[in-house]
Amino acid sequence: MHRISIPAPAESPPEGAGFPIQxxxxxxxxxxxxxxAPDGAxxxxxxxNMDSPPLFDRILDPGEGGYFQIRPEGAFEVERRYRPDSNILETLVTTPDGRVRxxxxxxxxxxxxxxxxxxxxRIEGLAGTVRFHIQAVFGTRGDTASPWLQPNPNGCVFHVGPxxxxxxxxxxxxxxxxxxxSITATVTLSEGERATVALLAAEDEPLGVLPIEEIDARIDTSDEAWRSWAGDLRYDGPHREAVRRSALALKLLLYSPSGAIAAAATAALPERIGGDKNYDYRYAWIRDAAYTVNAFLRIGAMAESKAAFTWLMQRLxxxxxxxxxxxCGDKAPEARVIEALPGxxxxxxxxxxxxxxxxxxxxxxxxxxxxxxxFVGDGHIIDQRSARVLSxxxxxxxxxxxxxxxxxxxxEEPQHYTMSKISAWQALARAVELAEAGHLPSTCVPRWQRERDRIAAWIDTHCWSEKRRAYTFFPGTERLDASLTLAVRFGxxxxxxxxxxxxxxxxxxGRGALLYRYSGAxxxxGAFLACSFWMAEALAMLDRDAEAEAVFTGTLDAVAPGVGIMSEMxxxxxxxxxxxxxxxxxxxxxIHAACTLRGDRKRPFGRREGAG
Structure with a gap:
């Protein structure tokens, strides 16, 4: 349980605006x-969809943004957790007058x-009597539409653009x-009483009027679906709960109509408070799709790994x-600034x-x-069309x-980045392996082998610093790049x-267990959380197990995710x-780091014996 005290409204910042991202x-x-947010907003x-304009955006606009809140009168305390093996959220709310769930x-x-x-x-009275305020304030979907309400005998109907x-x-x-x-409502609950409020929405299509009892029952149906999915995961190594929660967090980001995975669910949350690195991550990166296939294969989520790989090959x-x-697999939109949102x-x-x-x-x-x-190493098969694309x-x-x-x-500045050259080496090394195993056409294998070796020689000549005893960010600099930890995984x-x-x-x-991305960052x-886990994985693959475990646990201790959800930095x-x-x-x-700590270290070392 993650416990937080919430002051009375008069003492609070605008709902949902003042809380840390975690x-x-x-x-x-x-x-x-x-x-x-912990205050129920x-x-x-x-x-x-995740990449649709936001209906609720108060996290970016505390003054005018949309939100949907349920909260008791006065000050209160919350203890929050996800149900076991589920993405259903439970919050125990305690007030001077009683407790509700x-x-x-x-x-x-x-x-x-x-x-x-x-x-x-769903709100359930557990002890005493508690009065709740309910408010839905509809946003402008990124300053693209003006919300309006329509009278209806079956419920409060709202329109926001389409x-x-x-x-x-x-x-x-x-x-x-x-x-x-906006819609404002209230409910008072005593021990044993319950109430349910729900928002239904659809875009450019009719919306059916559903019984509230059916909607309420689907909370438990959804929980059953989550638990069924999590029950098929295969992981019993160290940090089991963190791995399972991470798998459930990733499942949130999977866009089921296509099999794509979003890099994140939000846009414009800052990489530094007051900074201008405020990007939109609600799209599907090739990199994330690739890492998702790998991670889900390692923990037994076969349907999701197959869907992600199929999506990847179709896009290519x-x-x-x-x-x-x-x-959906289309070209991502141009970056633009929403002037109406302060951030x-x-x-x-x-x-x-x-x-x-x-x-x-x-x-x-x-x-x-x-x-x-x-994918093929796990026993799956590449179709002929995909094989031609890969070749x-x-x-x-x-x-x-x-x-x-x-x-x-x-x-923004193109450069001969060392990690990029290693990635190109990795691509040709794996292409040769796939072709020699019969998964790709083998006509060009001699050429791929020659270029693979040329890349390795180029990196040796241009990217190694005797002064630093390290591979550097790019040739001609002594700056460092934390993504080079991935070179260990790649062999x-x-x-x-x-x-x-x-x-x-x-x-x-390094700052304790945390790592910045590169020199000067x-x-x-902030420190980039994935880099710390990449470091733990790399140390484990080099048989520096005690250091790897210290980095892994130190990272979790340093960032202390409230209910298990991690951001970028x-x-x-x-x-x-x-x-x-x-x-x-x-x-x-x-997930990758935990699996490696468990002893799952499949990638052999060495583009040549005795390198280094």
Whole structure:
């Protein structure tokens, strides 16, 4: 249980606005994700899809943003947790007058997602008598529409642009007021009494009027569906609860209509309070899809790994190796600023869309081929069309590795980034392995082998620093890059050089167990959580097990995620989370590290014996 005290409204900041990012819980239904603050305010919900405009956006606009809140009168204390092996949230609310339990769900069915969005909130009296206030204030969907209400005998109907919705509630909830864009209600509950309120929504389609009893029952149906899915996971190693919670967090980010995984569920949460690195992560990156296939294969989530791999191959066949796509597989929109939104804790600009869609990153080649190798290594089969696509990508990589790119960190200045060259090496190394095993056409294998070896020689010549005893960020610099921890997973080079590189990274970029992404990043952003788990994984693969365990547990202790949800970054001084949340890469890295700590160390070392 995660316990937080909430002051009375007159003493509070605007609902949902003042809480650290790690205090938000996340709900999902296979299409959308909602964030709920400890005071019961839903501060972020994009409907019907994760990359739709937000219906509730108060986390970015505490003054005028939309939200959906249930809270008791006066001051109160909350203890929050997810139900075991589930993404159903339970909150124990204690006031001077009594106790209640709030159970919340973005509902689904045992068969999967519903055709509409259904946000259900059940309130149960446990002791004493508690009066609750309920308020829904509808947002402008990113300053694109003006909300309005429509009278209806079956419930409060709302319109926001193409979005049609309805509030449904049990008869003991009394509607007090319906204004332009808001609905206010109240309910008083004593021990043994319960009430349910729900929001239903659909875009550009009719919306059925559903009995509130049916909606309430689907909370438990949804819980059963989550537990059924989690029950099939295979992981019994160290940090079992953290791994299972990370798997459930990743499941929230999976867009079930296509099999894509969103990098995160939010947009524009800052990488530093007051900074301007406020990006939109509600899209599907090739990198994240690749790491998802790998992670889910390692913990037995076969359907999701197959769906992610199929999505990946379909996108490559249709569009080639773009950095990212929409969740439906289309080109991501141009980045633009929403001037009307001030941003989380005043951190603007609020950016929608992502400029990285126009970049080239050699890393996508390595991610694609590593994923294909893991997929067939687990006993699955690559179809002929996908094999031809992969063969063409290997040829493309053999040409393009000589060029500069934007690197794994999507930097504006193209450069010969060391990690990008290692990723190109990785791609051709795996392409050769796949072809020699009969999974790819073998005509070009001699060329792939030659270019693979040329890349390795180029890295040796240009990217190793005797002064630092480390691989550097790019040639001609002594700066370091924490993503080079991934070179250990990929099997590049020998143990001595890689181990020395890890030591240099920890010494310069480390703050306790946390790591900044690269030299100089501490002036612009927080520590990148995935880097810490990559470091733990790399140390374990180098048989530095005690250090690996210390980094893993130290990271969890440093960031202390409230209900188990991690964002992109954290401030090493305070432990407060930064950046978008839930962040898929953070949870993926945790799973990879835990599996490696368990002893799952499949990737052999050495592009040559005695390297280093």
């Amino acid at each position: 205090d938000y819980a996340a709900l999902g239904d296979g299409r959308s994700v909602a964030l709920i 839903v501060g972020w919900w994009c409907v019907p 709030v159970t919340e769900s973005l509902n689904s069915s045992l068969a999967g997602r519903l055709p509409w969005s259904e946000f259900a909130r 979005l049609l919705g309805m509030m449904r509630c049990t008869p003991n909830i009394r509607i007090l007021e319906e204004q332009d864009r 066949g249709e569009h080639g190796p773009r950095v990212l796509y929409t969740l 989380y804790r005043g951190s603007g600009p609020v950016v929608i869309g992502n400029a990285a869609a126009h970049q080239h990153q050699h890393g996508v080649y390595g991610d694609i081929f590593e994923t294909a190798a893991l 063409g990508l290997a040829d493309e990589c053999a040409d393009r590795w000589r060029q500069k790119d934007s690197g794994i960190w999507e930097l 590049f080079d020998g143990r001595e050089r890689l181990s020395s590189t890890l030591d240099a990274i920890r010494a310069e970029l 501490e002036r612009e952003e 954290a401030d090493p001084r305070t432990g407060d989370h930064l950046g978008n949340t839930p962040q898929g890469l953070s949870h993926l890295a945790l």
